[in-house]
Amino acid sequence: MADGSTERDARTNGALEHPRQGRWLAFRGAELLLTDTGTLPAGDALAALGCLPLRIQSLGIPPEAGAGTGLPCHAAELPADAEPPPGTAFTHLKRLNDHLPDGLRRLAARALELIEWDRAHQFCGACGAPTVQDGDAKVRRCTDPGCGREHYPRVSPVIIVAVERGDEILLGRSYHFAPGFYSTLAGFVDAGESAEEALHREIQEEVALRVRNLRYFASQPWPFPHSLMLGFHADYDGGNVVCAEDEIEHAAFFHIDALPASLPGPSTIAHWLLRDFCRRRGRAWPPA
Known part of the structure; x- marks a missing residue:
């Protein structure tokens, strides 16, 4: 799926129904999935995991990521028991920081923060009602009409x-x-x-x-x-x-x-x- 509307249809409160085209910053906890050559995996590598990401966030097409011209990037939270497909490995981001190119390191940091924000704000901290995210906007809104609080990524x-x-x-x-x-x-x-x-x-x-x-x-x-x-x-x-x-x-x-x-x-x-x-x-x- 390449167009934005189809991507939004695939999202159910942050969950992904099947991998999309593009490059992935896929995390198992704070461990980033990279290929054996140190690049970001493509959508087909995510399919080889045999499991669906728990939630996703669009990162757009960042030119500094070294991810390939014109390819969108996505952040994904993987299950704790996810195993890396052949030709890939999970490594904690702290161990990778001194080895990743500057652009990719900054993008990985943003991806991990957005995943943490998405995971931690599935429910409103003020009233406990579920929250929803509108498209790729980085805000989750409370679904209770009497509350309606907006939850942005925390810094x-x-x-x-x-x-x-x-x-x-x-x-x-x-x-x-x-x-x-x-x-x-x-x-x-x-x-x-x-x-x-x-x-x-x-x-x-x-x-x-x-x-x-x-x-x-x-x-x-x-x-x-x-x-x-x-x-x-x-x-x-x-x-x-x-x-x-x-x-x-x-x-x-x-x-x-x-x-x-x-x-x-x-x-x-x-x-x-x-x-x-x-x-x-x-x-x-x-x-x-």
């Missing part, structure tokens, strides 16, 4: 900050990190907070430090499950590192010439913050 702001002290940078590790892995500190923005207020609070709560001279750096969508990372640089302004026992296993200031060996990969904003910190001090990072 949760998160601050992430490189705290600098001369040629040192503050890095920490949470209890769920891989052994030896460190990163810049981050935390969600609370209701009623500005990003700057959240930054001061998080650094105080997590490591008992004061910071000053906040400088906005960049932002990055992070689809686990629906965050928007807001990156900052800040200067140390006092205090001793005291880790919050329930959040931070270890944190310390690391000299630019003695950074931990295991740090965030190049697709992450934490990596960008570290690289910029080193660049401004005349160092190449990661080292050659």
Whole structure:
């Protein structure tokens, strides 16, 4: 089915009756289905799964996806027990991030967030009535005439900050990190907070430090499950590192010439913050 009206007819509250033409960003949880050559599978590969996607979202024809000229892309949520067809494999998107082309990585992040939004808003959070999606518009509307609330994809702001002290940078590790892995500190923005207020609070709560001279750096969508990372640089302004026992296993200031060996990969904003910190001090990072 190639035309939009037929695609809409195939949808029943987000479910797919049979695969359509085009390329698919098909997820089993947060695992993306790719061919053995690292490309997106086509509709016939979805048919070879032997099961129907639980729900779909149209992504249009994104030119940056490397999916083939003129081919539409679709996001699909697959059953938890789906097995990959021959010539394909499931891989967690976090493991793929540093290996996917930029355009495909951004598209995969959007696809995963839309699938999560679609799954989590099948029913109205205000009254409990079923919701419906009109065509490909990214909004689910409550079917109760007395409610009618609209549910859009959720975005949760998160601050992430490189705290600098001369040629040192503050890095920490949470209890769920891989052994030896460190990163810049981050935390969600609370209701009623500005990003700057959240930054001061998080650094105080997590490591008992004061910071000053906040400088906005960049932002990055992070689809686990629906965050928007807001990156900052800040200067140390006092205090001793005291880790919050329930959040931070270890944190310390690391000299630019003695950074931990295991740090965030190049697709992450934490990596960008570290690289910029080193660049401004005349160092190449990661080292050659």
